[in-house]
Amino acid sequence: MIGIQEFIQYTKGQSILEGFEPQDLERLAALAKEVHFKRDQIVFREGETHGRFYLIMDGSVVLEITAGGHPMLLQTLHGGEAMGWSSLVDSEGGAHFQARVISPVRALSFDGPSLRSTCESDPAFGYRMMKALLTLVTERLDASRMQLVDMYSNPGVARA
Amino acid sequence: MTVIAEPELLDSTALADPFRPQLARIASVTRETSDTVTISTELPATGSLPQFVPGQFSMLYAYGAGEVPISISGDPGNPDRLDYTIRSVGAVTTALITRKVGDYVAMRGPFGTSWPMEAAAGEDVLLVAGGIGLAPLRPVIYHILRHRSEYGRLVILYGARSPKELLFRKELSGWSKSPDTQVLTTVDYGEPSWRGYVGVVTKLFNFVSLRPERTITMMCGPEIMMRFGIRGLQGRKFPDDRIYLSMERNMKCAVGFCGHCQMGPYFICKDGPVFTYGQMRHWMGDLREL
Amino acid sequence: MDQRGYEVLGPTIHDSAISYGPIHAIEDLPEGWTSEQGPGSYRLKRRTDGALFGYATGPKSLKNFLHPSEIKLFTAERTNGTFRILSNDGLAPRRAFLGVRACELAAAGVQDRVLIEDRFKDPIYSQRRAGSIVIAVNCSDPSSVCFCTSMGTGPRAKAGYDLALTEVIDGGTHEFLVEVGSETGADLLAGTEYSEASEELRRKSDEVTARAERSIQRQFENAGVAELLKENFDHPRWDDVASRCLACGNCTMVCPTCFCVTVEDMSDVTGDHAERWRKWDSCFALGFSYIHYGSVRLSTKSRYRQWLTHKLSYWHDQFGESGCVGCGRCIAWCPAGIDLTEEVAALRAAAPAEKTNGGGE
Numbered sequence: 019m020i021g022i023q024e025f026i027q028y029t030k031g032q033s034i035l036e037g038f039e040p041q042d043l044e045r046l047a048a049l050a051k052e053v054h055f056k057r058d059q060i061v062f063r064e065g066e067t068h069g070r071f072y073l074i075m076d077g078s079v080v081l082e083i084t085a086g087g088h089p090m091l092l093q094t095l096h097g098g099e100a101m102g103w104s105s106l107v108d109s110e111g112g113a114h115f116q117a118r119v120i121s122p123v124r125a126l127s128f129d130g131p132s133l134r135s136t137c138e139s140d141p142a143f144g145y146r147m148m149k150a151l152l153t154l155v156t157e158r159l160d161a162s163r164m165q166l167v168d169m170y171s172n173p174g175v176a177r178a
Numbered sequence: 179m180t181v182i183a184e185p186e187l188l189d190s191t192a193l194a195d196p197f198r199p200q201l202a203r204i205a206s207v208t209r210e211t212s213d214t215v216t217i218s219t220e221l222p223a224t225g226s227l228p229q230f231v232p233g234q235f236s237m238l239y240a241y242g243a244g245e246v247p248i249s250i251s252g253d254p255g256n257p258d259r260l261d262y263t264i265r266s267v268g269a270v271t272t273a274l275i276t277r278k279v280g281d282y283v284a285m286r287g288p289f290g291t292s293w294p295m296e297a298a299a300g301e302d303v304l305l306v307a308g309g310i311g312l313a314p315l316r317p318v319i320y321h322i323l324r325h326r327s328e329y330g331r332l333v334i335l336y337g338a339r340s341p342k343e344l345l346f347r348k349e350l351s352g353w354s355k356s357p358d359t360q361v362l363t364t365v366d367y368g369e370p371s372w373r374g375y376v377g378v379v380t381k382l383f384n385f386v387s388l389r390p391e392r393t394i395t396m397m398c399g400p401e402i403m404m405r406f407g408i409r410g411l412q413g414r415k416f417p418d419d420r421i422y423l424s425m426e427r428n429m430k431c432a433v434g435f436c437g438h439c440q441m442g443p444y445f446i447c448k449d450g451p452v453f454t455y456g457q458m459r460h461w462m463g464d465l466r467e468l
Numbered sequence: 469m470d471q472r473g474y475e476v477l478g479p480t481i482h483d484s485a486i487s488y489g490p491i492h493a494i495e496d497l498p499e500g501w502t503s504e505q506g507p508g509s510y511r512l513k514r515r516t517d518g519a520l521f522g523y524a525t526g527p528k529s530l531k532n533f534l535h536p537s538e539i540k541l542f543t544a545e546r547t548n549g550t551f552r553i554l555s556n557d558g559l560a561p562r563r564a565f566l567g568v569r570a571c572e573l574a575a576a577g578v579q580d581r582v583l584i585e586d587r588f589k590d591p592i593y594s595q596r597r598a599g600s601i602v603i604a605v606n607c608s609d610p611s612s613v614c615f616c617t618s619m620g621t622g623p624r625a626k627a628g629y630d631l632a633l634t635e636v637i638d639g640g641t642h643e644f645l646v647e648v649g650s651e652t653g654a655d656l657l658a659g660t661e662y663s664e665a666s667e668e669l670r671r672k673s674d675e676v677t678a679r680a681e682r683s684i685q686r687q688f689e690n691a692g693v694a695e696l697l698k699e700n701f702d703h704p705r706w707d708d709v710a711s712r713c714l715a716c717g718n719c720t721m722v723c724p725t726c727f728c729v730t731v732e733d734m735s736d737v738t739g740d741h742a743e744r745w746r747k748w749d750s751c752f753a754l755g756f757s758y759i760h761y762g763s764v765r766l767s768t769k770s771r772y773r774q775w776l777t778h779k780l781s782y783w784h785d786q787f788g789e790s791g792c793v794g795c796g797r798c799i800a801w802c803p804a805g806i807d808l809t810e811e812v813a814a815l816r817a818a819a820p821a822e823k824t825n826g827g828g829e
Contacts, residue, residue: 033384080368080376091368094376096385120373164378165366169403170309171339196588197541197746199553241544241551242735242742267760282550400761428758430731433588436749437728438756440778443785448587466701467770 031098061117077123081115105130199284215275232317236287240273249314263313298394302330308399337379380410421455478566487528505611508805524611529724560595570622575724604629613796618688634673645673694781710769717750719798
């Protein structure tokens with residue numbers, strides 16, 4: 019748990035929290051824990067059910083996967099961005115990618131199941147949380163589609 | 179009233195002929211990526227190269243193969259050379275990038291409109307480039323760095339598919355060390371050694387702070403990338419008439435005669451290639467096939 | 469004319485049509501012939517009189533000569549690891565055009581705006597234009613596809629000619645009223661036998677024009693067309709016309725103002741000689757809008773729309789006037805009989821109440 023003033027200061031750049039009511043932030047602060055990761059530390063591995071949701075304050079993380087023997091970096095996440103959103107939905111099977119730290123990270127960590135049960139017991143908060151989550155997922159989906167069209171090199175040529 | 183013939187026969191060489199190319203010698207060749215090369219050209223013997231302004235292009239002729247429009251990617255402050263960064267996408271561009279030092283190409287131009295170097299004076303400048311689209315913006319960077327005090331902050335956002343498809347990598351890191359200059363590079367797909375951003379270029383808007391009303395944006399890349407870029411800028415309240423784009427269309431003549439490059443009321447060759455988004459707004463969007 | 473070194477081109481019958489060909493004597497003219505035209509049709513027909521110019525325009529226009537369909541831009545030669553570029557043939561032919569109609573003069577004016585008066589000058593067109601003498605013959609027999617009266621371009625030539633004739637046949641008399649439009653015209657006239665025109669001949673000549681005007685039935689509402697087309701990019705009529713259009717490009721070939729060209733480079737087997745040719749091109753061709761990742765205008769619908777919208781709308785933005793002179797060639801020579809006046813009328817009549825704006829917001 020983190021003090022509300024501190025929480026507000028920590029999450030100033032988090033666009034995902036725009037539109038949250040003061041009482042929402044208090045609920046979140048109550049569930050938040052400050053965590054630190056060193057460079058090259060693995061935050062979660064592919065297939066792992068890590069069950070945590072993060073708001074990154076500083077530093078950066080890369081989501082990566084090994085495909086056909088080639089490690090591929092698919093997205094970097096930086097201060098002001100969220101990570102581990104799948105822990106907020108009741109999904110099985112764990113993470114699709116590995117998250118590796120590329121520069122030292124300071125983040126707020128939330129226990130996914132606790133956050134989810136808060137959403138269920140307070141539907142108004144839950145709605146705002148899910149709306150924020152949907153915004154985040156929409157951005158990721160748009161970005162994935164932009165990657166899919168290979169817009170810099172051969173736009174429109176479907177990638178094999 | 180009809181223009182009446184002079185009694186003597188007319189010789190076509192008597193008029194300045196916009197269809198006639200002039201020879202230029204390749205002075206250096208720099209390989210940028212697996213399919214992209216920069217050639218630096220100079221005129222043989224005496225005679226100086228035509229002056230160009232950032233944003234202009236030439237029609238480059240590879241002997242026997244054909245002619246294509248190529249943006250000038252070099253330094254407008256160096257009048258002895260015209261540089262072209264060429265990506266191999268067809269027979270003519272492939273012929274051009276396999277030319278060696280000492281070989282000749284022929285060129286017509288420079289043609290077309292300039293990036294808004296005057297409108298940008300005193301303002302912050304945001305450059306958004308995708309893939310080969312950094313090449314037409316490089317003269318802008320040279321110009322601003324050469325006249326650093328005349329411009330505000332310079333922010334260069336550059337996206338490419340993968341690290342090995344980035345142009346001018348050494349220069350990018352040099353530019354990032356210039357005063358009041360920020361360079362952010364992102365790729366769609368990284369490899370383990372990559373230290374920059376991974377994600378689409380539009381995401382980089384999140385990592386710079388610019389005042390939309392005091393910023394001139396210049397964007398160049400495939401049209402689809404520019405459409406995504408524009409949407410990102412609009413979401414951040416950048417005015418349409420302060421966003422400049424370099425457009426691409428089929429081009430055969432570069433002087434408004436062949437009709438191929440028309441986009442709505444514009445000829446990309448002579449009214450462009452640089453336009454404001456305000457001008458282009460109604461005509462962009464592939465699905466409409468305008 | 470021959471003596472002055474001009475090749476005279478005028479109406480002749482070849483390929484079952486009346487179009488420009490070499491004229492050496494009066495016998496070369498299509499005496500007693502006319503044309504019957506309609507959407508997708510052109511037929512020669514006998515007249516009941518011996519008129520020399522009693523027909524409406526055929527497939528060829530001044531464009532075929534001033535802006536030729538194929539011309540070499542240069543030759544290049546490879547020598548010792550480099551190459552040089554030689555100039556083109558250089559000499560533009562000097563030609564006198566006989567039987568030019570008012571709509572064709574208007575069309576040449578439209579091409580002047582594009583190829584001479586804009587930012588760049590096309591040397592090929594400029595020299596051919598400057599090297600031409602124009603002897604207009606006022607139109608007496610418009611066809612059913614003509615609509616010059618709607619476009620304000622005819623049927624009587626008002627300017628742009630060296631000499632303008634009006635053919636007057638009345639009972640047993642067959643006379644020509646000659647009007648002088650330039651010093652060259654006056655000079656030409658001075659070398660011929662003529663007499664001062666009588667009041668009566670002038671009156672009869674006016675009647676020829678009045679009759680021609682009355683015979684033009686086709687209407688085209690030009691006012692507001694530029695805006696109409698821009699506001700209706702997504703009108704269902706485009707799908708309708710696309711289902712009939714063959715994208716053959718005939719309309720662009722016969723249109724006297726369509727100026728689009730392509731450039732072709734070629735070299736011989738040894739590679740020592742290369743040439744560049746300029747050839748007419750058409751916005752109906754799929755490859756016309758090709759850029760390295762594909763064509764911008766894939767569908768026939770988008771290509772027909774581009775052609776019509778350019779001609780009747782963007783042309784105003786680009787050159788301050790319409791690109792259409794109302795000659796009707798695109799109607800007669802369309803194998804599917806597509807009639808632009810009908811297409812525009814349909815867009816106008818059935819503009820959907822909730823039309824999708826061209827702005828693409």
